[in-house]
Amino acid sequence: MKIERIRIDKAKFDMVDFAKHPTGFSLVYEPGSRKPTSAYAIRIYTDEGVTGGYVGGNAIAAAQVRMFGDYLIGKNPLQRELIYNDVKRQLRKFDKMGMGFVDIALWDLAGHAHDASIRTLLGGWKTRLPAYASTAAGDRNGGLDSPEAYADFAVACKDLGYRAYKLHVWDEYEVAEVVRTITKVREAVGPEMDLMLDPGCKLETFAHAVQVGRACDEANFLWLEDPYKDTGISIFGHKRLRELIRTPLLQTEHVRGLEQHVDFVVGGGTDFVRADAEYDGGITGAVKIAHATEGLGLDVELHTPGPAQRQLMASLRNTNYYEMSFVHPKSSEIGRSQLVYADDYRDGLTAIDSEGCVPVPEGNGLGVTYDWDLIEANTVETVEFS
CATH class of the missing domain: 3.30.390.10 (Enolase-like, N-terminal domain)
Structure with a gap:
């Protein structure tokens, strides 16, 4: 051929x-x-x-x-x-x-x-994947515009069936408001829901990352992801942050390729490992990262939703959640590609079942x-x- x-x-x-x-x-x-x-x-x-x-x-x-x-x-x-x-x-x-x-x-x-x-070609076995609600960035337009709004939306996601919830906060922020948001969300959903925070590298300083990280400690967050403006690439900076907070870090979304991922982990820069089939050399590259991570005894978490991510995640043991990204309390919009399917495949806030899972497509490829x-x-x- x-x-x-x-x-x-x-x-x-x-x-x-x-x-x-x-x-x-x-x-x-x-x-x-x-x-x-x-x-x-x-x-x-x-x-x-x-x-x-x-x-x-x-x-x-x-x-x-x-x-x-x-x-x-x-x-x-x-x-x-x-x-x-x-x-x-x-x-x-x-x-x-x-x-x-x-x-x-x-x-x-x-x-x-x-x-x-693809799941079958990879030796996969999973038919359903637990998803987490991953919010859009904070706004000041009546959506995710306050700690209370994030807390209310977390409760709504929990009621839909989500087992976990990740916050993306404001571009223009005050550390105190971010800390209040972390606290409010945990108080609203109780102890049983996994919570994560992804500032998207917006925090201006390492000090802000430490302050926010310690708030995550108090609220028992599952992970803190890409906190500050090194843009997620400083091994030493994140190693030092890991020494100062208890909350596990999830890094490597902004580190490209197999070798760089392994260097970041071995250098002590992260606890969870991020991989993305689009960013990291396709499914071929993401599988390499996932297996290298498994060899180091850690978990890999796949970035963003989509059919490639579902097929890949269905073949991995050392992974926890499917990212249902860009969800928002006042919009069903999730991204640029939702109109491109001729079948019933979809991602979005309500694309999960009552147990918070999404199906893995059964067709070829x-x-x-x-x-x-x-x-x-x-x-x-x-x-x-x-």
Whole structure:
């Protein structure tokens, strides 16, 4: 089998009731707003008529494919390890985001070639995954705008069936308000719900991270993630933070690739390990990170929701929760790709069952059917390799 053609479509959609924070970075709730956003869709075609596809990625990932797209033509799409290592070298001067975008589509293709789900190809066994509600960033527009609002939403998520809840707080914050929020949420949900905090590297100083971390200690949080503005990459800084607080750290979302993840863990910079199939070399790369983490006796937690994440998590022992990200009390919006499915697959606040779990798609490959007609109708740019 050989790859004959690759097509990447950039499609435009609107996110409803969300807009950029005035800082220009975080997406925050803003009722009545419509924010244009892009979805990138890749299809890989072979000489035997087997295809693979994926919708995700970002502008950087799609741009990087231009650096190795021609290399893929004529290659055996089932030789993912060879492709992983060749492309890894080609992108060695960059963040390698393009690897994941292509690799996930190659795994989808492999599933169709072998008449099996990715979970099955990976030796997986899980059919349902426990999820945690991972909030959108804090806003000042009547949504997640106060400690009480976060607490009320945590209770609502618990009532829906979620077993865990993660807070993303405000871009412009006061440490005292963040500390009150941590305390209020724990008081509201009681001791049995797992709680986590992800400031998204917003805390200005190491001192703020220590103060917030100690509040997490008092509230018995499961983990503290990417707290301050080193942007999640300082091994020494997080090792020192671990020495000053009791709450476990979850790091490595902003560290790219297998070797860097292992270095971060061995260097003492984290307790839980973050991996992302889009960011870390695809499913191929994320599996390597998960198994390396298992060898070190730790757990890996997968970043963001999606069919690739479900298939991957279904094959891993050393993992705890599926991240249902970007949930909000006043919006059902969860991201750019919710319109792209032609079947009943979905993510979002109410996509869990009564026990707080999501199903693992059963079909071949990723197990989902994309609405290619809709994607093409919204496409504004196409790149092909042949």
